[in-house]
Amino acid sequence: MSTRNTNSNKIFFGWWIVLSGFVIQSLNGLLLFHGFTIYFLPLQSEFGWNRTTVAAAVALTRAEGAILGPIQGWLIDKYGPRVITCIGVILFGLGFISFAFVNSILTYFLSFALISLGSSIGGFLSISATITNWFNKKRSLAQGLFMTGMGVGGLFVPILAIAITTYGWRGVAFTSGIIIIIFNFPAALTLRHKPEPFGYMPDGEKSPNITNQEMISYNDENDVSANDAMKTSAFWLIGLGHAFALLVVGSVGIHFTPHVAQKLNYSLEKAGIMISVLMIFTIIGQTAGGYLGDKINKRLFLVFTMIGHSLGLLILTFATNDFHVVLFCLFHGLAWGARGPSMQSLRAEYFGRRSFATIMGFSSILNALAMAIAPISAGVLGDYYGDYTIAFVSLATLTGIGSLFFALLKPPVKNKLS
Numbered sequence: 001m002s003t004r005n006t007n008s009n010k011i012f013f014g015w016w017i018v019l020s021g022f023v024i025q026s027l028n029g030l031l032l033f034h035g036f037t038i039y040f041l042p043l044q045s046e047f048g049w050n051r052t053t054v055a056a057a058v059a060l061t062r063a064e065g066a067i068l069g070p071i072q073g074w075l076i077d078k079y080g081p082r083v084i085t086c087i088g089v090i091l092f093g094l095g096f097i098s099f100a101f102v103n104s105i106l107t108y109f110l111s112f113a114l115i116s117l118g119s120s121i122g123g124f125l126s127i128s129a130t131i132t133n134w135f136n137k138k139r140s141l142a143q144g145l146f147m148t149g150m151g152v153g154g155l156f157v158p159i160l161a162i163a164i165t166t167y168g169w170r171g172v173a174f175t176s177g178i179i180i181i182i183f184n185f186p187a188a189l190t191l192r193h194k195p196e197p198f199g200y201m202p203d204g205e206k207s208p209n210i211t212n213q214e215m216i217s218y219n220d221e222n223d224v225s226a227n228d229a230m231k232t233s234a235f236w237l238i239g240l241g242h243a244f245a246l247l248v249v250g251s252v253g254i255h256f257t258p259h260v261a262q263k264l265n266y267s268l269e270k271a272g273i274m275i276s277v278l279m280i281f282t283i284i285g286q287t288a289g290g291y292l293g294d295k296i297n298k299r300l301f302l303v304f305t306m307i308g309h310s311l312g313l314l315i316l317t318f319a320t321n322d323f324h325v326v327l328f329c330l331f332h333g334l335a336w337g338a339r340g341p342s343m344q345s346l347r348a349e350y351f352g353r354r355s356f357a358t359i360m361g362f363s364s365i366l367n368a369l370a371m372a373i374a375p376i377s378a379g380v381l382g383d384y385y386g387d388y389t390i391a392f393v394s395l396a397t398l399t400g401i402g403s404l405f406f407a408l409l410k411p412p413v414k415n416k417l418s
Contacts, residue, residue: 012204014134014195018142020187021127022149024089027184028123029153030160031096031176032115034275037257038161038268042169043108044258052379053105055254057112069368072121073129073226073361077354080193081126088122089184095119096177100170122188125364129357132348133194136202137294139348144290144341151286151337154279161272194353223352224412229359232412234350237405238343239363241302243370244402245339247395248309248332250374252316259316259388260325274322278329285337293342298349299409301342306403308335313396317389350411 029035036058043054075084095115102108127146135142163172195202229235260266260274292301312332319325351359374395381391 013192013198013200014131014142014202014204016190017127017130017134017192018146020190021131021146022152023187024085024123024127024184025146025149026153027180028092028119029150029279030156031153031180032119033150033253034154034157034279035160037254037275038157038164038272039169039173040254040257041261041268042164047105047108049105050379051255051258051382052376055375055379057109058116058254058375068117068120069125069361069364070358071361072125073358073364076126076129076193076357076361080191081130081357082188082191082193085122085126085188085191086185088118088120088126089188090118090122090181092118092122092184093177093179093181096173096180098177100174100177122184125357125360126191128344129360130191130193132344132356133353134192134202138203140293140298140341140345141290143344144286144293144337147290147337147340148283148286151279151282151333154282155276157275157279158269158272161268165268223354224350224359226355226358226362229351229355229412230362232350234409234412235359235363237409238347238350239366241306241402241405241409242343242363243366244399244405245306245309245336246367246370247374247402248313248399249336250371251378251392251395252313252332254375255378255382255388255391256316258382259392260319262387263319264321264325274325274329277326278333281329281333282337285334285339286341287337289338290341292338293345298342298346299406302339302346302406302409303403305335305339305342306399306406308332309339310396310400310403313392313399317392317396346409 040054043049044051072084091114095111095113095118098107098114099111102111128143131142131146132139160172192198224232256275257266257268257271260271266274289301289305308331312328312330312335315324315331316328319328347359347363348356378388378391378395381394382388385391
């Protein structure tokens with residue numbers, strides 16, 4: 001079927017989906033993924049909990065992704081992302097509202113389970129799978145722009161820190177829940193599963209003889225089913241590479257503030273500022289990585305990002321001044337930002353669009369385990385040794401070894417799959 005580009009004066013609807021994903025990721029980054037580390041010290045102060053207890057709620061609830069991911073992925077491929085994402089947004093907001101009323105370890109764990117559930121089904125997997133369907137030639141760029149939302153949200157963590165210091169963590173948590181529902185729910189409503197029912201092909205190409213109301217068929221005969229994908233080494237190498245990178249991402253996301261507070265005597269506000277610095281480099285990495293991911297060898301690029309994660313965490317571990325913390329932000333931020341778009345695009349190139357969300361869902365089992373193991377192990381080792389040195393060095397070493405998974409990666413031979 002011949003195609004032509006859409007009217008240049010009309011913005012391709014796929015970019016509106018990227019914008020909606022950006023909004024959702026921004027609040028997820030600000031209020032949960034980057035922002036939760038600011039709650040760490042106030043929770044310890046009020047309840048007297050140790051590192052392991054505070055981190056365990058976040059880590060254990062992330063493990064629900066091991067069960068939820070495959071189901072969520074299948075539902076997205078079957079019914080589309082909009083309803084699922086809307087439900088997730090509501091649960092995410094209600095989770096923060098319930099978090100404001102925590103008065104025991106039990107209620108802390110239960111509220112965080114709700115937060116985690118909502119952020120999972122109303123967040124990354126749903127949006128990334130949708131963007132994969134709407135883009136092909138510009139897929140890495142679109143993924144990178146959507147992912148910058150996580151970094152942009154992180155830029156405002158200092159404001160979150162000031163708000164918690166000024167108004168208390170309970171009031172901030174309650175207000176966060178309201179904000180999530182007000183902003184993320186309308187964004188979720190804009191999601192559309194695939195471009196073909198609207199007369200488009202990926203990237204905004206359009207058949208000259210078909211109106212928006214007619215269906216364009218998508219040829220998926222070369223796409224790989226989830227069952228066949230899991231028979232390939234590529235599925236496991238990408239999944240393990242992602243999981244080993246998250247050992248650093250997951251541990252830093254929880255333990256950054258208590259580490260710099262203990263080692264460098266940082267206040268909540270100063271820790272928040274450094275998180276913003278980290279986010280600046282992450283945004284640069286996401287933007288540059290999204291652009292380069294459509295033009296260079298993604299596999300080798302991913303190897304270097306893994307090394308960047310390891311170097312960054314090692315620098316943070318032995319930091320003695322602000323310059324060292326900024327160096328950590330540079331290495332870890334660029335690696336984190338650049339890795340995501342290329343990895344998602346590579347997965348789509350290898351397996352196609354038809355079962356992409358389901359394939360991502362099964363891969364999330366490995367991710368969830370890594371995101372659960374890293375913070376808990378860092379907390380346990382931090383409590384036992386009195387600081388994070390052993391924990392961070394161990395996790396940095398494992399992530400460095402994880403670069404081998406991307407180095408060994410090869411495209412699946414599709415004609416051998418059955």
